[in-house]
Structure formats: structure tokens, C-alpha cells
Amino acid sequence: MNVIKLRAYAKINLGLDVVGKREDGYHEVRMIMQTINLYDQISMKKISDSGIYLKTNLHYLPVNEKNLVYRAAKLLKDEFNIKHGVDIKLDKRIPVAAGMAGGSSDAAAALVGMNKLFNLGLSKKELMERGVKLGADVPYCILRGTALSEGIGEILTPLAPAPECYVLIAKPGINVSTKFVYGNLNITEIKEHPDIDGMIDNISNGDLYGLTNKLGNVLETVTIKEHPVIDTIKQEMIKYGALGSIMSGSGPTVFGLFDNKKKAQEAFYHMKGLDIAKQVHLTDFFNQKRG
Template identity: 40%
Template sequence: MKTLTLEAPAKINLTLDILGRRPDGYHDMRMVMQSVSLGDTVTVTETTEGFSLLAEDIALPAGRPTLEQQAAESFFRYLGHPMPGLEVRLVKRVPAYAGLGGGSADVAAVLRCLRALYAPELPRSALEEIGLAVGSDVPFCVHGGTCLAEGRGEVLTDLPPLPACAIVLCKPDFGLPTPELFTRVDGADLGERPDASAMAEALARGELAAVAGCLGNVFERVLTGEEGADIRAIQAALLDCGALGAAMSGSGPTVFGLFNDPVKADRAAEVLGQTYRQTYLAAPVKKFGELE
């Protein structure tokens, strides 16, 4: 019986800029993305027939395939082979609708498992192409590490790794509507934009303080007063506890802080955890190997 278990690391956006809406309805992005050690665990097992997804505390879509099933079907269609029976088990740790790419990370881990089990010769670029049909963050989650992401997020350029640090992630108890945020950005005066090139230079120098000084996310510029107040309060708490910098990840609402002192990071997680139950400690994750 073929089976494989892989971790599915979440991601944060060190920078996030939106360049404009494309003719296909998507937006051109320019982001520096980073894998982090907070993640789910994904197990793919071959079965006799059908596709099943087993996960606790997740509401599965009724009457339509899950993203994991769509990814598996796309994988075997790409290979030109019929899909065998498959069971996917998820152990969830990454909060949903948090700007951390948890769902995309799960899909990417399914694809990585399938490649290892059925087509180890398949290049990662093909797996990223398959993943893009399922979600814009999936190619990066297949790739992992530290990348400049352009286009919809699928044009990936490896960057020097984020220096060793502690990362505190804090998700407030509300969600942000991603489609609406993109609509708010269209035509908005976003002011000074996050500088992905400066971020890449800071990473090349290996200077965590410089990296922290380049953090930025244009979605923060279009939050409502109430949304923005909560995000800024978490950022302020992280900075008060010693973070070198703090920003919102993706379309939020999770805020992360970068720490060069693990003791200060522990303290920040403790302080924020008293108010926000979804508070986590993490570390950077490097690029995944060509084969798992």
C-alpha cells in the first residue's frame, strides 16, 4: 500500500504589493514570500477506489470536489494516467482564512506526496503549474523557502534565506474578505509601496534588522478603521515586546513579528496569547528538496 506523510508549512508575506488588475480578472502581484514552521500534516494513502478527505473541525464543501481532490485529479490528468483511489488525511494547525496560505499549503503537500509516490521524475516546475490551476499561492507552497513571487504568484525567483529568527504569528478573532480587499485596492491611493527589491538586498546581506525595516503590505492601507485598529494594536504589542518589525500577512488578518531574541518572542507569544487564542511561535523554513 502506497502512503506518504509530509508537513505543509504555512507562509508569510514579507512584502506584498499589488500592481494592478489583469485582463483575466486576477491581479499582478509582487511579493516576497517566506515558508514558516507552523504547518499542517498531510498523509496521502492509495486505496481501492474513489477519493476521500479526512480532517477534523473542517467544513468540507457539499456537492463539489475539494481543492485537494481537484489537485489530485489535475495531477493524474497531467500524467495521462487514471487516478487511483486516494485517501487524504489532514491534521490542521494553521488557522483558516488567516492570510497564511494554510489551504494552499495542504494542496501543495498533496501534490508533493503524489509526485514522490507516482512520478518522482516530474520536475517541480510541472508541479507548480498543476498547482496554479487550483490556487495562486499553491506554486509557492510547492516550492517553499524564500522567494520573490510575481504574476499571480506563480513566477518565482529564489532569494537568499531569511536569517535565523523567531516569528510570532497572531490572528485576531475576525476575518477579512479577500475579494473585497482586492476591490478596495483597485483605484486606491496606496501611498509608498513595499519595496521588494530593498527586501531582496536586505536578505542578501543577511541582516535581520534591515529585513524587518522593509516589511510592508498594501492591504493594510485599505482596512476599515475598526479592522486597522486591531491590526495596529497587535503590531504595537509585538514591537513593545521586542520585535524588530511587524506586518500583516497576505490578506490578513494574521500579523507577524520578527525577533532576533527567542526569549522576547516567547514573551510576546505569552502576552498576545492572553487576548488572542490563535497565537503561535514559528521559525523560517528553507526551500524544499527536489524530491521528498
């Protein structure tokens, strides 16, 4: 197997609650994670020398230890004392610094790719255990689908596939620091917490309308205050027929869920025509079929 091609899928948070802060400074969360059909493409090739070579289509991304893809490849290379090197090409499509786990998903794909390329024989669970060393979202990006995420994001419980719908993604032309958002979150001031358990019930019942009524993200209390354009995008999506619209992760990406393809397409073209979003995508959930 000389070249492996992989897709690194983006995620959104259908629900994001922060339930506490640990002594080490990390926040305890309860989140419902959902993979969507928006992805980066990664190709990996075994080479004769021992180096790790990374190229990307975005000139401003690092191609050394500062990139999670590089670190993922090095992690397994070091652990298994792999003598051969690897040539990696990363084609970025997921918005960068957007609250969609693009970097984590790339790292997850790189771990999967290294496992296949060098026949390491690691199970999905074993890859997830290594992924958490690179970032809290990496294990989920290996698991994919619909899942409850707890702890700092590393405790994962797979859920039934979320009901199918159309997903409109809009990222304004700003970047948000996850560290800043969590650092400025005052848990005692949060007035409304999303009903995560209720959302899980709606998902298991295939109830899209019940689910969209409960969408919620407590980090909006910080990010929207800094960047009101996020709320403007949410309101535009609702105006154009979204059943619900919230910010994903720490932002600034906003998504809206639609039950009607025509409405979703109209909202997509409307959003493309406004100057409030720099990147706009229309997609759907990535899931295994409901049994």
C-alpha cells in the same frame, strides 16, 4: 509505498506590493514570500477502488471538490488516468482563512504526494506548472523558502534564505475575504509602497535589521480599516520587542519578527493572555541553510 506523510508549511509575506490591475481583473503584485515552521499534516494512501476520500480534523471544512486537496488529487488522477483511488487525511494546524496560504500549501502537498504515491515522475517545475491551475500561491508552496513572487503570484524567483529569527503569529477571531480586500484596494490612493528591491538586498546580505525596517503590506490599507484589531495586535508586538510587525497576505493574521528568543517568548505569552488574538504561534523561518 503504501502510505505517504507530508508537511504542508504556511507562508508569510515579508513584503507585499500591488503594482497594477490587469484587464481580466487580477492584480499584478510584487511580494517576498517566506515559508515558516508551522504546518498541516497530510497522509495519503493508495486504495483499490477509484474514489478520492478526504477526512479532516475540522468539521466545517469541505471534503469534496470545494477543497483544494481533493482538487489537487483529482487533477493528477484525471491527467494520468490513474485507476486506483486515494485515501487522504488532513490535520489542520495552520489558521484557516488567515493570509498564510494554508489551503494552497495543502494542495501543493497533495500534488507532491500523488506524484510520489503513483510514481508519476514529475519534476518540481512540472508540479508547479500544474499547481497554478489550482491557485496563484500553489506553485510557491511547492517551491518553498524565500522567494520573490510577481505577476499574479505565479512568477517566482528563489532568493537567498532570509536571515534567521523568531516569528510570532497572531490571528484574531475574524476571517477576511481576499476577494473583498483586493476588490476594495484603490491602487492610485496607495501613498507608501514597500521597498521590495531594498528588502531583497537586505536578504542577500543577511541583514535582519535592514529587512525588518522595510516590512510592508499595501493591503493593510483595506483590511485594517475594516478590522482595527489588526493594528492593535501589531502595536502590541512592537511594544513587546518585535523588530517589525505587519499583516500577512490579505489578513487578518499578523506576524512580528524577533532577534531574541526570550523577548519572543514573553511576547508570545503576553499575546496568549489578551483576548484580541484567537490563535497564537511562536515559530521560525523554514529555509535551506545559507551557503
